[in-house]
Amino acid sequence: MERTLIDNIGKSEGKEVNIYGRALNVRELGEIVFVQVQDYSGTIQCVFEKKTEIKTGDAVEITGRAKKEERAKGGYEVHATSEKIISTSTEDLPIDLSKSELKLQLETLLNLRALSLRHPKVQAIFKLFDIVLKSYSTVMRELGFTEIKTPKLLSAASEGGADFFKVDYFEKSAYLAQSPQFYKQIMVGSFERVFEVGPVFRAEPHFTTRHVNEYISLDAEMGFIKDYKDVTRTLNDVLIKMFKIINSESKLYMETYSVKPVKVPEEIPYIKLAEAKKIIKEKYDYDVPKTTDIDPEGERLICRYAKEEFDSDFIFVTHYPWDHRPFYTMPDKENPGETYGFDLLFRGVELVTGSQRIHDYKMLIENMKKKGLKSEGMEFYLETFKFAMPPHGGWAIGCERLVQLTLGLKSVKEATLFPRDVKRLSP
Amino acid sequence: MERTLIDNIGKSEGKEVNIYGRALNVRELGEIVFVQVQDYSGTIQCVFEKKTEIKTGDAVEITGRAKKEERAKGGYEVHATSEKIISTSTEDLPIDLSKSELKLQLETLLNLRALSLRHPKVQAIFKLFDIVLKSYSTVMRELGFTEIKTPKLLSAASEGGADFFKVDYFEKSAYLAQSPQFYKQIMVGSFERVFEVGPVFRAEPHFTTRHVNEYISLDAEMGFIKDYKDVTRTLNDVLIKMFKIINSESKLYMETYSVKPVKVPEEIPYIKLAEAKKIIKEKYDYDVPKTTDIDPEGERLICRYAKEEFDSDFIFVTHYPWDHRPFYTMPDKENPGETYGFDLLFRGVELVTGSQRIHDYKMLIENMKKKGLKSEGMEFYLETFKFAMPPHGGWAIGCERLVQLTLGLKSVKEATLFPRDVKRLSP
Numbered sequence: 001m002e003r004t005l006i007d008n009i010g011k012s013e014g015k016e017v018n019i020y021g022r023a024l025n026v027r028e029l030g031e032i033v034f035v036q037v038q039d040y041s042g043t044i045q046c047v048f049e050k051k052t053e054i055k056t057g058d059a060v061e062i063t064g065r066a067k068k069e070e071r072a073k074g075g076y077e078v079h080a081t082s083e084k085i086i087s088t089s090t091e092d093l094p095i096d097l098s099k100s101e102l103k104l105q106l107e108t109l110l111n112l113r114a115l116s117l118r119h120p121k122v123q124a125i126f127k128l129f130d131i132v133l134k135s136y137s138t139v140m141r142e143l144g145f146t147e148i149k150t151p152k153l154l155s156a157a158s159e160g161g162a163d164f165f166k167v168d169y170f171e172k173s174a175y176l177a178q179s180p181q182f183y184k185q186i187m188v189g190s191f192e193r194v195f196e197v198g199p200v201f202r203a204e205p206h207f208t209t210r211h212v213n214e215y216i217s218l219d220a221e222m223g224f225i226k227d228y229k230d231v232t233r234t235l236n237d238v239l240i241k242m243f244k245i246i247n248s249e250s251k252l253y254m255e256t257y258s259v260k261p262v263k264v265p266e267e268i269p270y271i272k273l274a275e276a277k278k279i280i281k282e283k284y285d286y287d288v289p290k291t292t293d294i295d296p297e298g299e300r301l302i303c304r305y306a307k308e309e310f311d312s313d314f315i316f317v318t319h320y321p322w323d324h325r326p327f328y329t330m331p332d333k334e335n336p337g338e339t340y341g342f343d344l345l346f347r348g349v350e351l352v353t354g355s356q357r358i359h360d361y362k363m364l365i366e367n368m369k370k371k372g373l374k375s376e377g378m379e380f381y382l383e384t385f386k387f388a389m390p391p392h393g394g395w396a397i398g399c400e401r402l403v404q405l406t407l408g409l410k411s412v413k414e415a416t417l418f419p420r421d422v423k424r425l426s427p
Numbered sequence: 428m429e430r431t432l433i434d435n436i437g438k439s440e441g442k443e444v445n446i447y448g449r450a451l452n453v454r455e456l457g458e459i460v461f462v463q464v465q466d467y468s469g470t471i472q473c474v475f476e477k478k479t480e481i482k483t484g485d486a487v488e489i490t491g492r493a494k495k496e497e498r499a500k501g502g503y504e505v506h507a508t509s510e511k512i513i514s515t516s517t518e519d520l521p522i523d524l525s526k527s528e529l530k531l532q533l534e535t536l537l538n539l540r541a542l543s544l545r546h547p548k549v550q551a552i553f554k555l556f557d558i559v560l561k562s563y564s565t566v567m568r569e570l571g572f573t574e575i576k577t578p579k580l581l582s583a584a585s586e587g588g589a590d591f592f593k594v595d596y597f598e599k600s601a602y603l604a605q606s607p608q609f610y611k612q613i614m615v616g617s618f619e620r621v622f623e624v625g626p627v628f629r630a631e632p633h634f635t636t637r638h639v640n641e642y643i644s645l646d647a648e649m650g651f652i653k654d655y656k657d658v659t660r661t662l663n664d665v666l667i668k669m670f671k672i673i674n675s676e677s678k679l680y681m682e683t684y685s686v687k688p689v690k691v692p693e694e695i696p697y698i699k700l701a702e703a704k705k706i707i708k709e710k711y712d713y714d715v716p717k718t719t720d721i722d723p724e725g726e727r728l729i730c731r732y733a734k735e736e737f738d739s740d741f742i743f744v745t746h747y748p749w750d751h752r753p754f755y756t757m758p759d760k761e762n763p764g765e766t767y768g769f770d771l772l773f774r775g776v777e778l779v780t781g782s783q784r785i786h787d788y789k790m791l792i793e794n795m796k797k798k799g800l801k802s803e804g805m806e807f808y809l810e811t812f813k814f815a816m817p818p819h820g821g822w823a824i825g826c827e828r829l830v831q832l833t834l835g836l837k838s839v840k841e842a843t844l845f846p847r848d849v850k851r852l853s854p
Contacts, residue, residue, distance in 0.1 A: 003651075005571075020651040021619070022815070039651070040571045040619035059651070059817035086651070087815040090788055114811040117617040126618075130574045137564065144432075144467045147557045149643050149826075151845045152579070152626050153592075155852035165580075166595045167603065170632065170849050176594065183845060186854075190544040191553075192448070192467035199579050199625065205597065216576050224430075224447040224466070224486070224513070361517055380854030384541040388449070388514045390486035399576075418578045418610060422597050425582035427613075427807030 001063065007041035009076045012066045017078060019044070020086070023058045024120065025098040035080070037062060043120075045069075046078040056098045057118070059087040095119075106411055113418060113427050124253035125415055128246070129403050131253075133197060135245035136218050136397075139238050145193040145220060150183035152176055152199065156377020163203045176201035179396060182381040184221040185328070185357060188392045189384060192223040197399075205422050209411040210296070210349055212400065214420040221394030228330070228340035228356040231393035232270070232316050235344065235352065239314070240264045246406070257407045262313065268344070269310045272319040276302045293324040300348040314351075318342040327371040328364065330356040330393075340393070347405045354395030361385035428490065434468035436503045439493045444505060446471070447513070450485045451547065452525040462507075464489060470547075472496075473505040483525045484545070486514040522546075533838055540845060540854050551680035552842055555673070556830050558680075560624060562672035563645050563824075566665050567622040572647060575621045577610035579603055579628070583804020590630045603628035606823060609808040611648040612755070612784060615819045616811060619650040624826075632849050636838040637723070637776055639827065641847040648821030655757070655767035655783040658820035659697070659743050662771065662779065666741070667691045673833070684834040689740065695771070696737045699746040703729045720751040727775040741778075745769040754798040755791065757783040757820075767820070774832045781822030788812035 004017040021039035028034075033048040037060065046062050054060055064080035095102060095115055102109065102119050109116050116122050137147060157164035157175040165176040180196050187194045196219040203213065220238075225231060247254070247261035254261065271279075273294060280286050280301040288298040294317070306315035320341040322331055332338040341355035358364045364385050368375065375382055403415040413419040418427055431444040448466035455461075460475040464487065473489050481487055491507035522529060522542055529536065529546050536543050543549050564574060584591035584602040592603040607623050614621040623646040630640065647665075652658060674681070674688035681688065698706075700721060707713050707728040715725040721744070733742035746765040749758055759765040768782035785791045791812050795802065802809055830842040840846040845854055 020817075022616075022817075040573070057815050059815045087786060087817050089814045091813050093814060114613045114616060114807060115814060117614065123617060126575065127573065129576070133574050133576075134564065134568065137561065141561065146467070146554065147560050148553065148844060149556070149560075149626070151641055151847055153628070153641050153847050153852060165601075168593045169852060170630075172852065174592075174852055186541045187544065187844075189449075189541060190550060197624075199576070201580070203597075214578055214580050359514060377853070380541060386518050387516045387520060387542060388484050388486045390447075390449075390514050417575060417614075420578055420580050425580060425596060425599065425601055426804070 004066075005041040006037070006039045006044045006074075009044060009066045009078065010074070013068055013076070015066055016063065016081075017066045018061065018063050019046075019078065020061050021059075022118070023054050023056055023060055026052075026054055026056050035060075035062070037078075038120075042074060044074060044076065044078060045072050046080045048080045048083070052080075052083055053085060054083060055088065057089050057093050058085050060085055106413060110413060110419060110424065111427070117417075121256055124256040125403060125407060125409070126417060128250045128253045128407065129399070129415065129417075131246055131249045132242070132399060132403055132406075133216075135242040135249075136238075136399075137195070137197060138245065139241040140195040140220065142241070143193070143234070143238065145195040145222070146187075146191040148180075148184065148187055148191075148194045148196050149198065150177070150180040150187075150196060152201070154377070158182065158378045158381075165201050165203045178202060179217060180219050181326075181328070182378070184219055184394060185389075185392065186381065186384050188221050188223040189387070189389055192390070193221075195220040200396075207422065208296075209413075210401065212412055212416050212419045212421055215412075215416065216399040218397035218399050218402075219394065220396075221392060223390040223392040225356065225391050225393050228318070228342060228354075228393055231354055231356060231395065232268075232318075232342060232344075235354065235395050236264070236266075236268050239268075240266070254407065257409075259406065259408050262406055264314060265310070265312050268314045268316055269306055269312055270316045270318055271302070272338075273317050273321070274319065274338075276305070276317055279305055293320055296349075299345050299350055303345050303348040306345070313347050315345050316342050317345060325355065327368045327373055328357045330358050331367070344395075346402070349401060349405060350398075351401055351405065352395050352397045354393065356391070356393035359385065359389040359391050431493075432468040433464070433466045433471045433501075436471060436493045436505065437501070440495055440503070442493060443490065443508075444493045445488065445490050446473075446505060447488050448486070449545070450481050450483055450487055453479075453481055453483050462487075462489070464505075465547075469501060471501060471503065471505060472499050473507045475507045475510070479507075479510055480512060481510060482515065484516050484520050485512050487512055533840060537840060537846060537851065538854070544844075548683055551683040552830060552834060552836070553844060555677045555680045555834065556826070556842065556844075558673055558676045559669070559826060559829055559833075560643075562669040562676075563665075563826075564622070564624060565672065566668040567647065569668070570620070570661070570665065572620040572622040572649070573614075573618040575607075575611065575614055575618075575623050576625065577604070577607040577614075577623060579626065581804075585609065585805045585808075592628050592630045605629060606644060607646050608753075608755070609805070611646055611821060612816075612819065613808065613811050615648050615650040616814070616816055619817070620648070622647040627823075634849065635723075636840075637828065639839055639843050639846045639848055642839075642843065643826040645824035645826050645829075646821065647823075648819060650817040650819040652783065652818050652820050655745070655769060655781075655820055658781055658783060658822065659695075659745075659769060659771075662781065662822050663691070663693075663695050666695075667693070681834065684836075686833065686835050689833055691741060692737070692739050695741045695743055696733055696739055697743045697745055698729065699765075700744050700748070701746065701765075703732070703744055706732055720747055723776075726772050726777055730772050730775040733772070740774050742772050743769050744772060752782065754795045754800055755784045757785050758794070771822075773829070776828060776832055777825075778828050778832065779822050779824045781820065783818070783820035786812065786816040786818050
């Protein structure tokens with residue numbers, strides 16, 4: 001008998017259907033047994049008017065009649081006539097997947113990832129992740145960006161040298177890409193607008209709720225800009241279009257976390273970093289530590305200000321100091337101590353980093369020298385700027401953070417399928 | 428003045444337009460200068476009735492009147508009234524981008540990648556690559572697959588141990604993922620159908636036209652299959668749907684390489700490997716070397732057979748020997764020396780590898796031991812099979828090979844933006 005997808009059961013009302021899936025939940029109520037079954041298309045309740053051997057977690061095949069049932073979630077249920085256990089657990093499940101909340105410590109949740117991912121509330125996170133990926137590439141293509149895939153193995157730890165993972169590469173050493181920065185810039189010379197979705201690797205020994213050492217970066221780079229605001233405005237537009245898709249297609253997953261659709265303002269407010277620091281000192285009596293450009297508490301307060309002042313979950317912080325930005329960042333024409341580098345903060349956390357880049361060869365070399373950097377391993381990148389690079393800029397969105405902040409998850413690791421940190425390389 | 432995208436010039440016929448882009452080509456014809464300009468939306472001819480300083484390769488802004496011109500490619504041209512050189516080369520371009528063919532040695536083409544990528548014929552390869560990426564995720568979502576992003580840093584060099592790149596990971600060692608194999612299988616337990624688009628890393632010291640050490644793998648894994656043919660049939664369907672998109676949206680790029688649309692048969696022919704070897708011996712008098720399951724010449728001849736016998740560019744070769752397939756491959760029930768592992772060959776080359784996997788815990792452990800493998804570093808993977816994994820299988824498509832074979836390129840490196848091989852880590 002042909003398989004019926006759970007999502008299509010409505011079309012077979014009154015008819016016999018054959019479904020395959022996982023038993024999420026088995027409840028006995030007197031003579032009747034209710035089995036909640038999930039396949040890749042959806043979830044449905046199967047009703048047995050007899051005992052069944054099916055246990056929570058089993059992979060099953062169930063034959064029965066599709067019936068309308070207004071009290072059921074999807075409007076239908078299956079009155080089972082026969083069942084087959086395709087695969088069962090050889091040990092008791094270490095977690096109770098039938099509860100509505102898993103309530104596990106983060107470490108346990110991650111150690112048991114293969115199983116905790118079977119819980120609908122955990123699944124919801126990665127269904128939303130899927131939609132975020134889809135929305136980004138859909139919107140970027142709509143705006144004329146070409147998708148590129150650049151190498152993650154580099155010959156040199158450029159941009160400074162710290163925070164890179166070293167790789168044994170045949171007789172040589174290689175380094176894992178911290179970002180597709182150089183490559184996406186080069187590609188502006190060819191396609192003008194490019195985007196990439198790929199892993200980036202950061203060897204920073206963080207122990208926070210907002211960092212992992214490997215994550216998915218949603219990158220973009222665009223040419224023929226007039227100034228950095230062409231970049232921020234495009235990003236603003238991208239986010240509006242992305243969240244239109246996410247809010248509509250992730251409704252169910254957002255409801256699971258009792259969060260509202262994300263509102264992206266038509267014009268996200270802007271503030272210069274120096275001004276932002278003044279405001280959080282005056283308004284919230286907080287001093288950003290002198291050793292950083294901005295710290296997490298500072299970011300949280302800037303976002304509080306954006307919410308209070310502009311009713312916005314987003315705010316662009318611009319004009320980051322030259323000292324704290326990479327050598328390719330365009331300095332502010334009027335105030336070279338500052339740059340056309342920006343961050344986009346979302347609900348208290350940095351979500352995006354971007355900037356206008358330097359496109360003039362001489363200026364780039366000078367800026368590199370001022371930073372005390374050597375050109376070794378960057379020759380191919382620097383050389384490109386001898387050949388008519390247009391003014392350009394771009395951004396990198398942290399995909400896991402976007403998911404985390406959208407659902408209000410405590411740690412970015414909850415929004416990472418198999419997170420990597422200083423201590424964790426497995427599962 | 429607002430920028431007009433080249434693709435939209437037709438809508439501004441007779442009006443003044445302001446275009447930005449790169450001068451691909453500058454030709455003087457007496458008093459008249461023709462400048463071919465490209466932006467991210469398209470290419471157009473600009474006509475100057477005076478001298479201009481614009482050189483091939485410059486980034487320019489041109490103002491002029493949009494005119495209908497039937498002899499022009501897109502049906503329009505711009506009669507320039509003023510121009511601005513936004514960015515120019517500080518050195519002569521080392522390659523002539525205005526020629527219709529670059530005619531460079533592969534090494535030169537790759538060494539000068541940042542510039543060779545500006546040539547329309549090279550661009551065409553990566554515009555098609557972009558469409559391949561788009562088509563894969565579009566089709567996979569249509570078929571109910573969830574997109575996942577799994578870690579590229581692993582705690583152990585599993586599946587044997589050779590061919591892995593080693594990474595210094597804080598105080599420990601990590602390894603770069605050869606494939607998302609274990610993770611995508613685990614995820615079948617959660618989402619039933621998953622796909623991934625991501626880099627994979629192979630430390631094989633190849634020197635061939637069909638290998639690179641880092642490439643993009645189009646992975647998939649699906650649950651509740653009856654046998655491996657559920658996997659191959661789904662793959663067949665995916666390829667039909669993908670090439671429907673590719674053939675239609677890459678028409679221009681395929682014409683650039685004088686290749687025809689790719690025909691994917693409704694039912695790609697199947698052949699068992701043992702039988703295929705017999706046929707190529709009998710028909711083409713070729714003996715596959717005993718040390719391999721099949722060699723490149725053998726693959727070429729099987730494809731020749733598929734073309735001659737079935738008029739097909741594709742052929743499934745199934746039942747690869749147990750000796751040559753990874754431990755998680757499902758052995759053939761009737762003949763355990765063979766497996767339900769398959770390759771899909773396309774125009775003479777292996778394009779896809781896949782199989783039905785073992786989903787039974789005991790069988791998996793036994794098979795692992797028979798292969799002489801240890802469970803170290805694979806515990807999280809193996810443990811999952813204690814918990815009711817459904818029968819499943821999947822595949823991995825080599826994205827660069829698909830592009831290479833579609834366009835008939837000599838080397839897979841031509842279809843890789845910045846290829847990595849034993850000798851090449853840069854650009």
